[in-house]
Amino acid sequence: MVVTDKKRQKRRTALIGWLFILPLILYFLVFQIAPIFMSFGISFTEWNWRTVPQFVGFDNYVQLFTNRILYPNFWKSLWVTIQYMLMSVPFSIATTLIVSAMLNSKIKGEKFFKSAFFIPSVTAGVAISAIWMFLIDPTYGVVGAMNRAWGTNINLLGRTTTALPLMAVMAVWSGLGYNVLIMLSAMKNINPSLYEACEIDGGGAVRKFFHVTLPGVAPTIFFLCITSTIGSLQAFDQMYLMTGGGPDGSTTTFMLEIYNMIFGYQEVGTASAMSYILFSLILVITIIGQRFLPGGRERKEKERKVKDGKHLKTC
Amino acid sequence: MTNKVFAKISFLPTILLSLVGCQDNQGEGIVSFWAYQPSTQAHQNAFRALISDFTEETGIKVKLNLVVKDSFNMALNSALSGRSKPDMSYLDQPLIADYASDGTIYDISSMFADFTSVSQDDFFSSVYETNIYDNKLYGLPLNVTASVLFYNKNLVATVPQTWEEWLSCRDSLPSGKSLFDGIGNGGYAGWYFQAFLANCGGSFLNEGKSAVAFNDSHGIEAAEMIRSLYGSDQTSIINRGTSDAFGNGLVAFKLGSSSDIDRFDINFPTLNYDVALVPSKTGEISRSNMGGENAVVYSHSKLKVECGKLMEFLLREENLDNLSDFTGNFPAIRTYATSEDTRLNIIIAQMENSVPRPVIPKWIRVNDDYLGPALSDKILSDENPRDIQSSLNDAAAAANQLLF
Numbered sequence: 001m002v003v004t005d006k007k008r009q010k011r012r013t014a015l016i017g018w019l020f021i022l023p024l025i026l027y028f029l030v031f032q033i034a035p036i037f038m039s040f041g042i043s044f045t046e047w048n049w050r051t052v053p054q055f056v057g058f059d060n061y062v063q064l065f066t067n068r069i070l071y072p073n074f075w076k077s078l079w080v081t082i083q084y085m086l087m088s089v090p091f092s093i094a095t096t097l098i099v100s101a102m103l104n105s106k107i108k109g110e111k112f113f114k115s116a117f118f119i120p121s122v123t124a125g126v127a128i129s130a131i132w133m134f135l136i137d138p139t140y141g142v143v144g145a146m147n148r149a150w151g152t153n154i155n156l157l158g159r160t161t162t163a164l165p166l167m168a169v170m171a172v173w174s175g176l177g178y179n180v181l182i183m184l185s186a187m188k189n190i191n192p193s194l195y196e197a198c199e200i201d202g203g204g205a206v207r208k209f210f211h212v213t214l215p216g217v218a219p220t221i222f223f224l225c226i227t228s229t230i231g232s233l234q235a236f237d238q239m240y241l242m243t244g245g246g247p248d249g250s251t252t253t254f255m256l257e258i259y260n261m262i263f264g265y266q267e268v269g270t271a272s273a274m275s276y277i278l279f280s281l282i283l284v285i286t287i288i289g290q291r292f293l294p295g296g297r298e299r300k301e302k303e304r305k306v307k308d309g310k311h312l313k314t315c
Numbered sequence: 316m317t318n319k320v321f322a323k324i325s326f327l328p329t330i331l332l333s334l335v336g337c338q339d340n341q342g343e344g345i346v347s348f349w350a351y352q353p354s355t356q357a358h359q360n361a362f363r364a365l366i367s368d369f370t371e372e373t374g375i376k377v378k379l380n381l382v383v384k385d386s387f388n389m390a391l392n393s394a395l396s397g398r399s400k401p402d403m404s405y406l407d408q409p410l411i412a413d414y415a416s417d418g419t420i421y422d423i424s425s426m427f428a429d430f431t432s433v434s435q436d437d438f439f440s441s442v443y444e445t446n447i448y449d450n451k452l453y454g455l456p457l458n459v460t461a462s463v464l465f466y467n468k469n470l471v472a473t474v475p476q477t478w479e480e481w482l483s484c485r486d487s488l489p490s491g492k493s494l495f496d497g498i499g500n501g502g503y504a505g506w507y508f509q510a511f512l513a514n515c516g517g518s519f520l521n522e523g524k525s526a527v528a529f530n531d532s533h534g535i536e537a538a539e540m541i542r543s544l545y546g547s548d549q550t551s552i553i554n555r556g557t558s559d560a561f562g563n564g565l566v567a568f569k570l571g572s573s574s575d576i577d578r579f580d581i582n583f584p585t586l587n588y589d590v591a592l593v594p595s596k597t598g599e600i601s602r603s604n605m606g607g608e609n610a611v612v613y614s615h616s617k618l619k620v621e622c623g624k625l626m627e628f629l630l631r632e633e634n635l636d637n638l639s640d641f642t643g644n645f646p647a648i649r650t651y652a653t654s655e656d657t658r659l660n661i662i663i664a665q666m667e668n669s670v671p672r673p674v675i676p677k678w679i680r681v682n683d684d685y686l687g688p689a690l691s692d693k694i695l696s697d698e699n700p701r702d703i704q705s706s707l708n709d710a711a712a713a714a715n716q717l718l719f
Contacts, residue, residue: 046390047394048413048417049393049395050392050395050396050414050417050419050680051417051418051419056398069712069716069717070717072684072685072713073684133558137556137557137558138553138556138557139553139557139560139563139565140557140563144557147553153549153552155552155553155556157556158552158555158556158697159697159698160678160698161698205529206508235665244500244501245501246500246501246691247500247691247692247693247696247697248688248692248693248696248697248698249688260683262391263388263392264679264680264683265680265683266413268391308635310569
């Protein structure tokens with residue numbers, strides 16, 4: 001009798017627990033999981049929002065890859081996105097490492113600099129775009145002043161060669177604070193005795209950085225590489241707000257093209273197919289990253305070495 | 316209170332509220348009407364008051380849904396794919412053919428024939444025609460506007476009336492100033508190109524509406540004119556690259572419409588400017604492009620008769636005047652389009668000889684993906700300008716494959 005009561009009580013407790021997390025489960029299923037499967041299904045249809053979707057098999061995928069007249073921006077936007085990724089990710093990781101190492105070297109005003117670097121990360125993308133638009137305007141702001149003072153004709157957003165690199169610089173600037181915060185935490189977690197050991201072995205600042213700091217933060221570098229890569233492949237707001245994809249499509253990223261396809265031309269099936277192509281690309285890059293980037297496949301091995309101090313044999 | 320009862324009380328309302336959120340209004344006999352949200356609170360209140368007047372007069376209940384213009388099409392399409400579908404809404408002119416071709420909007424020909432207060436002849440004819448697809452009437456125009464020439468009175472002594480005069484204004488410009496603000500990029504370029512094309516006697520489609528025609532001799536002439544207006548000097552390139560070059564007094568001319576008048580008056584109160592008809596070719600009348608909003612009824616609606624009554628109510632002079640005020644455009648009925656402002660009167664005069672975009676499905680795609688980029692990114696490129704004929708031919712070939 002006592003056992004039955006206990007069981008009933010246990011079941012009731014479990015049920016109440018489930019009921020409490022039910023809203024979150026519903027939210028997760030309805031707004032996170034269902035759209036993923038729905039959009040996958042929609043990618044095999046021709047649909048303009050208004051009519052009943054028509055099943056077209058792989059036609060959307062085939063047309064995107066092969067029909068350059070119907071989809072003139074597909075390959076172009078993919079290439080722009082890859083260029084943007086190649087510009088922004090290495091630059092972002094390198095800048096993060098340098099700034100973090102500087103902040104980790106017990107400089108004066110560390111808190112101030114940390115806050116200063118972090119402010120752009122918590123500023124709205126629209127505000128950032130507005131500030132940069134003013135800065136780089138060819139007749140006003142800083143660039144305008146340079147043009148007037150030196151008689152130059154710098155028009156960064158108006159040239160195909162400079163518009164995308166500028167977007168990459170903006171992305172690095174605005175994401176630096178977040179990256180530095182993560183990297184700095186990783187650096188502060190490195191055992192100080194490892195630095196001391198390196199010093200005893202005659203290692204200077206450069207050696208300490210390459211033989212202690214860098215291996216110690218390898219997993220964090222890997223994490224930032226993956227998140228920055230995914231972020232760069234999904235780049236949208238700056239391009240939408242500042243250039244609309246121009247000049248000459250030089251800043252039309254893949255996400256911007258998906259947006260145009262779905263909200264401009266109501267080609268929902270095509271846009272869904274593009275989303276899955278992007279998803280596949282991100283997946284492939286993540287797998288490659290896991291295999292080759294520092295902190296990937298050998299991450300656990302290196303973590304173990306750092307813990308044991310065995311990596312110091314090269315110091 | 317037991318745990319079970321507590322759990323029921325906590326979660327049932329959540330689930331019920333979620334379900335209620337998906338309910339539509341048709342079963343209740345309430346007309347769901349979607350319109351552009353006026354920018355000021357006063358105008359929004361006036362719009363709601365207008366709808367209340369209709370309900371008071373007819374007894375027909377209307378749920379007015381005001382949506383910001385920039386996200387209107389997005390929100391409308393989402394609604395049409397779900398259960399919260401409107402019965403009647405505003406619809407941008409170039410979308411009429413898309414919505415008519417797939418049966419989303421209702422053929423109102425017979426409904427309009429019963430209207431007693433307004434007839435086809437009352438509308439600006441070209442605006443009325445933006446609602447005709449496959450010889451059927453799918454909507455009625457509410458507001459309209461046309462592009463006109465804005466000029467800086469400090470930089471220009473006399474208003475140019477012909478293309479030659481317009482180009483010759485460059486000679487008298489002070490240093491650091493340039494002639495023309497440009498036609499924008501992508502879709503904007505395609506939109507303003509029509510004003511030049513119309514002045515050459517050209518059109519986007521051929522007479523039989525079986526192929527695009529913007530790559531014929533008229534199209535070439537129009538593109539050459541725009542390229543001449545641009546100029547290739549660094550001052551022109553830099554000035555075109557700056558934001559609000561006209562407002563800041565850097566360029567002498569720009570194309571714009573009624574909404575730009577409000578924008579310049581508010582943001583650049585010291586700007587000494589005026590508006591004029593778009594210069595034409597010598598001996599020709601001035602033509603331009605036009606745009607605006609139509610009212611449509613949806614095929615799925617069970618309240619079409621009520622929608623017809625609302626449409627006729629909105630087309631009354633005082634109501635249409637109000638609607639035009641909300642959007643900054645003009646009434647689509649010719650006799651109602653009057654103003655005491657000389658600048659607005661220029662736009663009204665320009666509307667008499669302005670042409671709308673073609674009523675053909677997927678035109679927006681042609682404008683934004685083919686024609687616009689051919690102009691702004693190839694023909695008018697500052698870095699590497701391409702041949703006009705071949706650029707327009709490429710755009711035309713792509714457009715024909717998409718449209719026909």
